[in-house]
Amino acid sequence: MTADQPPADRLRIAELLVPLSLVTDLGMGVPDGQAARACLLATGLARRMGLSGSALADVYYTTLLKHLGCTATAAEEASHLDGDELATRPLFSRTDETRPRELLSLLASIGGGKPLRSRGRVVVGAITGMRWSVEVQRAVCEVATLVAERLEMSEAVRESLGQTFERWDGKGQSRGLEGEAIAFPARIAHVASRAAAFHELGGVDAAVASVRQSRGGWFDPEIADAFVTHGRALLAELDAGDPLDAALEQEPQPWRTVHAGAVEQIARAFADMADLKSSFTLGHSPGVAELVRAAAPQLGLSETESDALQLAALLHDLGRVGVPSGIWEKRSPLGGADWERVRLHPYYTERILARGRTLAGIAPLAGMHHERLDGSGYHRGSRAREIPMAARLLGAADAFQAKTQARPHRAALPVEAAAALLAEQARRGQLDADAVAAVVEAAGGRAPRGERASPAGLTERELEVLRLLAEGCSNPQIADRLVISRRTAEHHVQHIYEKIGLSTRAGATMFALQHELLAPSHSR
Numbered sequence: 001m002t003a004d005q006p007p008a009d010r011l012r013i014a015e016l017l018v019p020l021s022l023v024t025d026l027g028m029g030v031p032d033g034q035a036a037r038a039c040l041l042a043t044g045l046a047r048r049m050g051l052s053g054s055a056l057a058d059v060y061y062t063t064l065l066k067h068l069g070c071t072a073t074a075a076e077e078a079s080h081l082d083g084d085e086l087a088t089r090p091l092f093s094r095t096d097e098t099r100p101r102e103l104l105s106l107l108a109s110i111g112g113g114k115p116l117r118s119r120g121r122v123v124v125g126a127i128t129g130m131r132w133s134v135e136v137q138r139a140v141c142e143v144a145t146l147v148a149e150r151l152e153m154s155e156a157v158r159e160s161l162g163q164t165f166e167r168w169d170g171k172g173q174s175r176g177l178e179g180e181a182i183a184f185p186a187r188i189a190h191v192a193s194r195a196a197a198f199h200e201l202g203g204v205d206a207a208v209a210s211v212r213q214s215r216g217g218w219f220d221p222e223i224a225d226a227f228v229t230h231g232r233a234l235l236a237e238l239d240a241g242d243p244l245d246a247a248l249e250q251e252p253q254p255w256r257t258v259h260a261g262a263v264e265q266i267a268r269a270f271a272d273m274a275d276l277k278s279s280f281t282l283g284h285s286p287g288v289a290e291l292v293r294a295a296a297p298q299l300g301l302s303e304t305e306s307d308a309l310q311l312a313a314l315l316h317d318l319g320r321v322g323v324p325s326g327i328w329e330k331r332s333p334l335g336g337a338d339w340e341r342v343r344l345h346p347y348y349t350e351r352i353l354a355r356g357r358t359l360a361g362i363a364p365l366a367g368m369h370h371e372r373l374d375g376s377g378y379h380r381g382s383r384a385r386e387i388p389m390a391a392r393l394l395g396a397a398d399a400f401q402a403k404t405q406a407r408p409h410r411a412a413l414p415v416e417a418a419a420a421l422l423a424e425q426a427r428r429g430q431l432d433a434d435a436v437a438a439v440v441e442a443a444g445g446r447a448p449r450g451e452r453a454s455p456a457g458l459t460e461r462e463l464e465v466l467r468l469l470a471e472g473c474s475n476p477q478i479a480d481r482l483v484i485s486r487r488t489a490e491h492h493v494q495h496i497y498e499k500i501g502l503s504t505r506a507g508a509t510m511f512a513l514q515h516e517l518l519a520p521s522h523s524r
Contacts, residue, residue, distance in 0.1 A: 006255065006257045009259060010258070012251075012257055013151070013256050013258050013266075014248055014256070015358050016263065016266055016356060016358050017061070017065065017151070018064065018356065019244060019355035020266075020270055021039075021244075022355065023270065023318050024065070024068060026319070026321045027067060027074070027277075027321040027322070028090065029087060029088075029089045030093075033242075033243040034197065035063075035065075035066065036243040036244050036246070037196045037199075037200075037238050037243045038189070038196040039063045039250075040237070040238060040243060040246055040247055040250055041191075041196055041231075041235070042188050042189055043056065043059060043063070043250050044230070044234045045188060045192065045226055045230060045231075045234060049222075053252070053254075054154070054156075056252040057154075058154055058160065058184075059185045059189070061154075061157045062156075062161060062185035062188075062189045063189040063193065065151075066144075068143070068273070069139070069164075070321070071143070071276040071321060072140045072142070072144075072504075073135075074325040077089075077325070078324060079326075079329070083324055083326020086322070087110075087324070090197065092106065093197065094198065094201075094210070098169075098217065098218075133173055134173045134174060137164070137172075137173060138174055138507075139506035139507060140506075141162045141163070143506050143507055143510045146502075146510045147269050147270075147273055148161050150269040150514060151266055156185060157185065159183050160185040163186040167217065168182070168216065168220050168221070171217075182220075187223055190218065191220070191223050191224060191227050192227075194214070194218075195207040195211050195227060195235070197210075199235055204232055204236070207231060207235055211228060212228055264310070268314055269514075271289070271315060272285070272286070272510060275513070276509060276510060276513070277328065278329060279470065279471050280328070280405065281317070281320070281405070282470055282509065282518055283518045284401055284405060285314050285315070288394070288397045288401045289310045289311075291397040291400065292313045292393055292394060292397045293313075295397065295435070295439050295442040296309060296310075298437075298442070299434060299435065299438050301389065301390060305390055308390070309365065311359075312362040312365040312366040312369075313366075313397065313398075315353060315362070316366045317349065319344070319347065320345050323341050323342060330408060343370075343378040343379055346370050346379045347379040349363075350363045350366060350379075351363075365388075365390055365391055365394065366394075367379065367380075368380075368387060369391070369394045370398075371386075371395060372430040373387060373392070373431065377395070389435070392434075393432075393438065396422060396432065396435040397435075399425070400436075400439050403422070415444065423436060423440075456499040456500045457499055458496065461482075461492065462495060464482060465493060466511075467517065467518055468481055468482070469496070469505055469508055469509070470505075470512050470513075470518060478493070
């Protein structure tokens with residue numbers, strides 16, 4: 001490929017993935033564009049080290065997508081960190097835990113701004129969390145690798161994303177790989193990501209110093225030395241313009257492309273990633289997309305409008321990633337401050353989608369999924385005349401799907417109860433009555449999926465266990481739910497992991513989402 005645009009039937013995948021990298025920035029609690037800035041540093045450094053072609057592209061995509069697994073363990077981390085994993089993740093990601101001084105600095109920094117009692121809980125939770133960090137790291141890597149496969153990334157990128165937590169000195173807790181056993185794209189992504197974080201915090205000197213001090217420990221000495229030599233010039237380029245625009249401009253030739261029809265496939269991968277933020281939202285976004293697809297013809301939407309609406313439905317909840325998991329997992333009513341953060345998630349979604357040419361057209365629609373006809377919705381508080389029929393349908397489908405799924409504070413509603421509740425909201429002037437009727441009819445008329453071959457040779461009993469595992473059930477809870485012994489439940493879980501080639505609950509959950517193995521909630 002040349003610098004010309006790809007053929008009409010091909011799509012430059014960077015035009016999708018560069019703006020969507022903002023999702024991982026949200027999920028890591030870092031400033032917008034940090035993944036793109038790290039990508040620019042890694043790509044520029046690799047060029048100066050003589051890389052080109054596919055090897056350079058592997059560095060580019062590995063660094064851009066480094067935190068693709070950020071939702072894998074968000075809820076578990078939040079449970080240890082006083083509900084807000086987003087506040088502490090930046091601290092952990094730039095801390096070399098093998099250096100006592102950095103570790104003490106981490107413990108002194110976490111919980112800042114919280115009352116003394118809450119801060120103490122966060123510190124204790126962080127110390128406890130370090131003991132299960134191996135499980136967290138493995139889960140993050142497994143999810144990132146699975147999502148990258150769905151994005152049609154190269155084998156080198158998938159391998160590198162599975163080595164996100166490895167160290168040159170072999171002290172990485174995830175797999176303990178050492179030296180050149182770690183893929184080169186992973187090694188250079190480690191350096192660039194830390195440099196980008198410290199540049200944001202303390203400028204050029206801080207970035208260069210952070211890489212120099214981890215030479216031979218965390219980082220490959222050759223790459224660290226190259227950064228010390230070229231880092232100042234590379235960092236100066238970061239300040240010259242918008243990092244997302246620059247990342248698109250700096251994508252190595254030949255550009256990686258996918259068939260234009262792959263947009264939905266990519267959207268589904270990111271939808272599952274967003275839904276993985278909580279066990280209560282698994283399958284939510286594809287479920288909403290299925291509803292709007294079935295209901296759209298009843299409301300006179302054209303095929304083009306229906307296609308755009310389905311894409312918006314898949315991506316409408318990307319912004320949920322930017323709200324702390326502790327808020328989504330609360331079993332008590334949300335307070336004012338929590339509600340303000342929740343109300344931001346459609347705004348986050350709209351802002352992310354608007355940054356890319358391919359998805360900008362659906363950004364306003366996706367951002368309106370919580371608007372209500374009487375102006376009581378969010379994030380804009382739009383009223384009826386400002387809400388098009390497609391957005392009204394998306395709002396009704398999202399509300400219906402949410403009501404028929406369990407949430408921390410309530411059980412899932414039966415279809416009839418959810419339909420009655422939405423009808424009442426339509427009578428009060430919040431939801432569009434025609435949209436509600438179309439969604440309810442679509443939900444009742446969904447065609448059964450039929451018999452399909454089970455992936456990885458999973459048995460019916462193993463599929464039952466996998467679904468419970470995805471819900472967050474422990475082995476004893478699985479045993480109780482299925483009326484089997486705990487030993488039998490443990491055997492089933494281990495057999496599942498062996499068959500699917502994964503080792504964590506988050507990885508198994510993403511596998512289940514990818515293969516549509518989770519039973520639709522409205523059928524229960």
